[in-house]
Amino acid sequence: FTSTRGQMLLLLLLIMQFLHSSVCLVGYEFLDNKNKTERFLPANGEMNIKLPAVPDRVAACFSCYVKFNRYSNILPIIDFRTSYDQKSPFVRIWGKDEMINFYSYSTFPFSESTKNNGKQSIQLKWLALCFNFDFVTGTVDLFMNGKRLKQNVKKPISRGDHVGKPFIIRMGKYYYDSTPLIGKLVDINMWDRLLTDQELNFFTNCTTYVPTTPGNLINEDTRWNISGSLIKKVDLSKDDVFCSPRTIYVHIKYKKKEQAMDVCEELGETGNFLSPFKSFDEWKLFYTNGKKNPAVQDLCFHGGRLYHWMPYDRQDANGTFEVRYYGTEEPLAISDQWSSKYKSNTGSDKLCVAASLGKSANDSWFSTSCDKSEDGWDRIPCSACTIPNNVNKSIIFVLRGLCDRSEFDHKYTIINDESTGFITYIGQKRTIIQYNQELYKWDIRVENNPRISASSYADISSFAIGTNTWEISGDYACSTRDQTLSLTLSSCNASEFTCSDGVCIDINRRCNNINDCRDKSDEGNCKRVKKKATYQKFIVPPPAVGSGNDKINVKISVDIESIMEINEVDGIFQVQFNLLMKWFDSRLSFLNLKDDITLNTFLPTEKEDIWVPELVFYNTEERPSSIVDETASMRVNKTGDFTPAGIDENENIQYFRGYDNPILLRRFYNSRFLCDYKMQWYPFDVQKCHLDLAMKPSFEPFAQLVVEKLQFVGDQNLAKYTIKNFTMDVIRLEESSAVRVQVVLGRQILSEVMNTFVPTILLNLISHSTNFYKEAFFESVIAINLTSMLVLVALFVSVNENLPQTSYLKAIDVWLLFNLLVPFLEIIIHTYMDTQRGEDDKAKEFLSDSGNIGVTQDKRKRNLKICHFIAHAVIPFVAIVFVLIFWFMGLAHSYGTT
Numbered sequence: 001f002t003s004t005r006g007q008m009l010l011l012l013l014l015i016m017q018f019l020h021s022s023v024c025l026v027g028y029e030f031l032d033n034k035n036k037t038e039r040f041l042p043a044n045g046e047m048n049i050k051l052p053a054v055p056d057r058v059a060a061c062f063s064c065y066v067k068f069n070r071y072s073n074i075l076p077i078i079d080f081r082t083s084y085d086q087k088s089p090f091v092r093i094w095g096k097d098e099m100i101n102f103y104s105y106s107t108f109p110f111s112e113s114t115k116n117n118g119k120q121s122i123q124l125k126w127l128a129l130c131f132n133f134d135f136v137t138g139t140v141d142l143f144m145n146g147k148r149l150k151q152n153v154k155k156p157i158s159r160g161d162h163v164g165k166p167f168i169i170r171m172g173k174y175y176y177d178s179t180p181l182i183g184k185l186v187d188i189n190m191w192d193r194l195l196t197d198q199e200l201n202f203f204t205n206c207t208t209y210v211p212t213t214p215g216n217l218i219n220e221d222t223r224w225n226i227s228g229s230l231i232k233k234v235d236l237s238k239d240d241v242f243c244s245p246r247t248i249y250v251h252i253k254y255k256k257k258e259q260a261m262d263v264c265e266e267l268g269e270t271g272n273f274l275s276p277f278k279s280f281d282e283w284k285l286f287y288t289n290g291k292k293n294p295a296v297q298d299l300c301f302h303g304g305r306l307y308h309w310m311p312y313d314r315q316d317a318n319g320t321f322e323v324r325y326y327g328t329e330e331p332l333a334i335s336d337q338w339s340s341k342y343k344s345n346t347g348s349d350k351l352c353v354a355a356s357l358g359k360s361a362n363d364s365w366f367s368t369s370c371d372k373s374e375d376g377w378d379r380i381p382c383s384a385c386t387i388p389n390n391v392n393k394s395i396i397f398v399l400r401g402l403c404d405r406s407e408f409d410h411k412y413t414i415i416n417d418e419s420t421g422f423i424t425y426i427g428q429k430r431t432i433i434q435y436n437q438e439l440y441k442w443d444i445r446v447e448n449n450p451r452i453s454a455s456s457y458a459d460i461s462s463f464a465i466g467t468n469t470w471e472i473s474g475d476y477a478c479s480t481r482d483q484t485l486s487l488t489l490s491s492c493n494a495s496e497f498t499c500s501d502g503v504c505i506d507i508n509r510r511c512n513n514i515n516d517c518r519d520k521s522d523e524g525n526c527k528r529v530k531k532k533a534t535y536q537k538f539i540v541p542p543p544a545v546g547s548g549n550d551k552i553n554v555k556i557s558v559d560i561e562s563i564m565e566i567n568e569v570d571g572i573f574q575v576q577f578n579l580l581m582k583w584f585d586s587r588l589s590f591l592n593l594k595d596d597i598t599l600n601t602f603l604p605t606e607k608e609d610i611w612v613p614e615l616v617f618y619n620t621e622e623r624p625s626s627i628v629d630e631t632a633s634m635r636v637n638k639t640g641d642f643t644p645a646g647i648d649e650n651e652n653i654q655y656f657r658g659y660d661n662p663i664l665l666r667r668f669y670n671s672r673f674l675c676d677y678k679m680q681w682y683p684f685d686v687q688k689c690h691l692d693l694a695m696k697p698s699f700e701p702f703a704q705l706v707v708e709k710l711q712f713v714g715d716q717n718l719a720k721y722t723i724k725n726f727t728m729d730v731i732r733l734e735e736s737s738a739v740r741v742q743v744v745l746g747r748q749i750l751s752e753v754m755n756t757f758v759p760t761i762l763l764n765l766i767s768h769s770t771n772f773y774k775e776a777f778f779e780s781v782i783a784i785n786l787t788s789m790l791v792l793v794a795l796f797v798s799v800n801e802n803l804p805q806t807s808y809l810k811a812i813d814v815w816l817l818f819n820l821l822v823p824f825l826e827i828i829i830h831t832y833m834d835t836q837r838g839e840d841d842k843a844k845e846f847l848s849d850s851g852n853i854g855v856t857q858d859k860r861k862r863n864l865k866i867c868h869f870i871a872h873a874v875i876p877f878v879a880i881v882f883v884l885i886f887w888f889m890g891l892a893h894s895y896g897t898t
Contacts, residue, residue: 024235025211026220027186030172031230032068034448039071040178045228047185051167051217054082054135054159055192061130061203061212062171062188063241064095066123066181068447070429073097075122076174076181077129082165089175090160091133097121097391100129100142100149105157108142108149111392119493121394124413124426126243128206132194135159145243145390146205148197169218172231186236188222189215206243239285245275246389247286248423249416251295252461253380257352257370260309261326262518264385266465266502267414267423268395269491273311275386276325280334280362287361290384295421296357300382306357307381314351314367321367323353337365354381387414397425397465399433401487401650403478407431407452408444410647412489423463425489433489435460444470456487465489465502467650488650497522497592498652507654510592512599528636529606530589530655537611540702541585544659551702554613555582555662556693556739557709558728563718564670566687566745569804573675573689573743579626581613581665582637582708588658593638597664602634612665613703618692618738619674625696632667679803682810683752684890686724686897687745692731694738705730705739721745724897746894756799756812760819763788764879767823770830771871778834785823785830792820811890818882825875833867836860 033041066075073096079089092103097120099109110120132141138156142149169190172181189212195203203212214220226233248267254260264273277283290296290308300306311326323332337355340363352370372380387395397412404410409427417424417434425433436443436455442464444454452474458464472483490498497510499517509516511526543549557580565574588610593600607628615626628634640660645653675689695705707728716723725744730737767788770781796816803810837860 025187025238025241027063027184027188027234027236028172028224028226029184029232029234030181031232032070032182032447033180033230036449040173040180041228041230043228043230044173044178044180045226045231046170046173047224047226047231048168048170049218049222049224051169053164054080054162054167055217056134056136057192057194058133058135058190058217059131059193059195059215060133060188060190060218061128061195061215063186063206064127064129064181064183065125065186065241066183067426068182068429069123070182070448071179072174072177074174074179076172076179078169078171079175081168081170082162083168089170090162091157092175093131094174095122095127097123100144102140102142102157105154106140107152107154108144109152110149119394119396120392121396121413122391123394123428124415125246125389125391125394126206126241127391128204128243130195130200130204132200133157134194141200143200143204146201146207148200180230184234184236186241187212187220188218189213189220190218191215192217206241211238243390245386246415247274247289248385248387248414249290249293249296249421250383250385251293251299251422253300253377253382254309255371255373255375255380257309257326260381260383261311262503263383264387267385267463267491268387269504271327272385272387273326274384276311276330276333278333280336283334283337284361286384287355287357287364290357293416293421294419295416295423296382297421300357302378304358307379308355308357309381309383310353310355310365312353313370314353316351336362339363339366395491397489397491398647399487399489400645400647400652401485402472402475403648404646405477406475407446407449407477408454408475425464433464435464442468449474454487463502466498466500486650490652492652494644494652494654496652507592507652508594512594526603527591527606528593528600528602529610530591531609532587535587535610537609539611540699541583541587541611541658542702544584544586547659551704552583553706554695554703555706555708556580556615556728557582558691558711558739558741560710560712560714560726560741560743561668562714563721563723563743565672566675566689566718566721568677568679568687569802571674571677571804572672574670574672575691575743576668576670576714577691577741578666578668579615579693580709581615581626582662583613583703584659584662585611586657586659588663590636590656590658590661592654593636593642593656593661595638597635597637600636600638602636604630607632607634610663614696614699615693615739616696617669617671617673618694618733619690620671621674624671626667626669626693628665628667632665634663634665637662637664677804679806679810680808681890681893682803682812683747683749683756684811684894685747686894687721687747689743689745691741691743692733692738693741694733695736697735700736705737707739710741717748718745719748720751721747744897746897749894752812756795757815759795760792760816761883763791764819764822767826768871768876770826771868775834775837778830781830782827785827788823789820789827792816792823796820811886815886818879818886822875822879826871829867829871833864836863836867 028047033044035041060078064077069075075095077093077095079093080091081089094101094103099107101107128145130143135157138158140157171185202210250263254263261273291306296306300308312323312332313326314321314323324330351367354366354368355364357364395414397414399408399410399412402408402410409429409431411428412425412433414423414425416422422435430447431444432447433442433444442456442458446452454470454472456464456468456470458468462468467486467488470485470487472485488498490502490504492498492504495507496504497507498504500519500521503517505516505522510522513523516522541552543552559578560575561578562576564576565572612628617624638656638661640656642654642656645651645655673689673691675687677687679685695703707730710726710728712723712726723743724746726742728739728741731740767785770784773781799812799816
């Protein structure tokens with residue numbers, strides 16, 4: 001089409017719309033047979049028409065509404081055949097929640113741009129459909145609700161050998177198993193030509209319904225062949241056929257504007273309120289439908305005013321006022337609806353907006369306080385909400401807590417009931433949840449089996465949303481007896497948690513130690529573990545299937561925080577450490593795990609009810625075992641994917657499998673271990689103390705220890721030692737395997753140097769200095785050396801008192817004994833020298849007469865000279881050599897041992 005011809009066609013279509021604007025739409029309602037077992041009864045019948053021949057090209061337009069989709073997930077729409085003797089039609093079209101299917105030819109998927117808790121659904125909404133069939137070129141086209149649907153072509157469409165044969169069109173019955181349509185077909189038209197894109201778009205634009213141009217093959221005057229009493233011809237107003245978002249009239253009064261807005265998020269999703277009015281006609285439609293709603297008339301009545309909160313706030317400034325949409329601050333687009341009394345009334349306070357549906361549409365809005373708590377209940381406004389209602393995004397409520405075999409539906413769509421006006425939930429196949437105003441309770445009834453029912457005395461203002469107690473009767477597929485169950489009705493999706501009042505929050509905010517639900521229900525009953533009824537805490541869990549192991553691995557990590565005591569005398573090695581054990585228990589499931597492991601902590605009662613590895617502190621006096629008490633921290637590390645809870649559970653839970661997500665048990669210990677201190681090289685000794693953590697013998701056949709991580713987080717420089725090394729290995733003890741944590745300790749030599757070696761060296765230097773005293777100070781020399789020996793003996797005793805008693809000499813003993821020997825030798829040498837000098841004087845008197853005095857004196861001089869050499873040279877040389885050898889060997893041992 002050229003631009004001019006297109007404009008002329010559009011003008012013609014608009015003129016035809018005007019001519020049809022006051023005319024009712026002709027349609028057909030396919031009623032429910034309400035049979036418990038038979039999907040198709042003779043009363044269902046079928047609706048068909050026979051035309052002379054199959055055209056080369058066919059276009060068809062109509063609107064479809066599905067109430068129940070009871071027997072399968074397929075919606076029967078239309079099929080073409082040339083004879084009922086055919087096994088199947090040559091064209092068959094049916095719908096599903098996610099697509100329209102031209103069977104074996106093409107599929108037309110709906111968009112998948114769903115978010116929040118919106119889901120794809122074709123139930124309880126009008127679908128305006130237009131098809132083009134070109135049997136010559138083999139092409140098809142489909143428009144729905146004003147948009148061309150994307151097409152996945154399997155093969156070209158074809159009439160096959162049906163050219164020139166009669167053309168039979170059947171609607172509302174599935175050829176394969178006779179599944180009937182339960183719903184309505186309206187404004188059916190068919191042409192023997194193709195519709196243009198403009199026509200396809202125009203005829204399917206159902207936001208405000210446009211009656212279709214009459215077809216030359218089928219139109220509203222066509223006389224269909226109808227068999228069965230459940231197919232009724234009906235007339236509908238065009239205002240009843242629309243595909244815009246659904247408005248829900250909330251027949252409950254709310255004292256605060258905020259509460260009235262919150263309820264929309266309960267019925268829809270976050271950010272859902274009554275849609276902003278773009279024109280006065282939109283407001284007029286809301287106003288008209290609200291006035292004729294019976295529940296609004298009954299429960300929102302105040303002298304006929306029918307007050308309702310509007311999703312707008314009013315702020316006056318400088319003698320004028322601004323009205324903006326709640327939550328987005330979008331300015332109000334209309335003004336003709338204001339009451340003259342309130343339109344001119346300005347002030348400085350922020351006000352809210354309400355409307356009186358009992359007054360005329362152009363004199364109904366007024367500003368009022370956002371909190372009307374001080375007003376009587378008869379003056380409190382009701383509310384209204386707009387929720388998504390198209391095939392790509394519909395609010396679907398799920399009833400959780402029933403077994404999956406239940407006769408009750410699990411999925412529901414919310415509407416205002418046509419007859420009562422009450423908020424009602426229509427199930428996908430057969431069930432209706434509705435408030436019983438006479439008995440003040442909520443009822444669940446099964447349309448095709450009245451013996452099955454349920455009731456709850458939840459308050460009318462709860463809309464049965466959230467978790468409530470229900471009395472179940474006749475649902476024998478789940479139980480042979482009547483039941484009292486806690487069921488949850490919620491529109492939350494698989495990644496959301498349903499608060500008790502029905503509000504949806506992200507499931508990761510469940511049990512995160514922050515109250516995110518208004519009723520704080522998200523922090524209640526924060527269980528982490530689900531066990532099977534056959535679970536035994538005393539039995540070691542089996543390894544995961546397919547792991548290839550015959551034992552489960554218990555991974556051990558140790559964080560040494562501090563070495564509190566090293567007592568060589570008593571053989572004690574006291575250590576503060578954190579013991580971390582990690583294992584998988586394939587018999588368990590974990591609930592709603594978080595990425596932050598600190599939020600995956602077990603409850604105290606849960607720690608006591610599961611199997612936990614038990615390690616014996618083997619090299620201790622009492623041999624105690626690891627324990628799980630209030631100081632122990634047991635958590636789950638989220639490493640695997642989750643599986644959503646089944647429909648039989650009344651809470652949306654993410655289950656994580658035990659064999660994918662390890663359990664971590666951490667506890668702090670302050671224990672005294674036995675250590676065999678080897679003192680031969682003291683103070684150059686290197687000690688190897690260890691912590692032997694042995695598997696409980698009864699667990700040994702089913703579990704094995706695996707070393708994972710060892711770290712020393714405390715100060716490695718101790719008072720007497722320094723940490724040279726630390727290791728962790730799996731070893732074998734008498735009855736079971738064990739993890740041995742070995743700590744290598746190197747002694748801090750400086751303290752011994754200052755306390756022992758330096759004093760002994762100084763004492764020996766003092767002793768050695770006596771070699772340079774004059775002969776007349778013999779008594780002083782002896783006294784000094786004896787004093788040195790006494791001090792060295794005292795030091796010897798003092799050192800050994802602080803060391804364990806051993807049957808072998810220690811390096812320090814060798815040092816001290818050598819240092820004792822030095823002054824002792826000094827005393828011996830000086831005494832001998834003094835003796836030699838005294839005998840020399842006596843010999844002078846005795847030998848003066850014999851003439852041998854010279855020989856004797858020479859000998860004594862030679863002896864004294866030798867003694868002087870020993871005292872001045874030999875002893876210092878030997879001492880120096882000893883010190884060098886002693887320290888070389890000591891340091892070599894100290895630094896060479898790890």
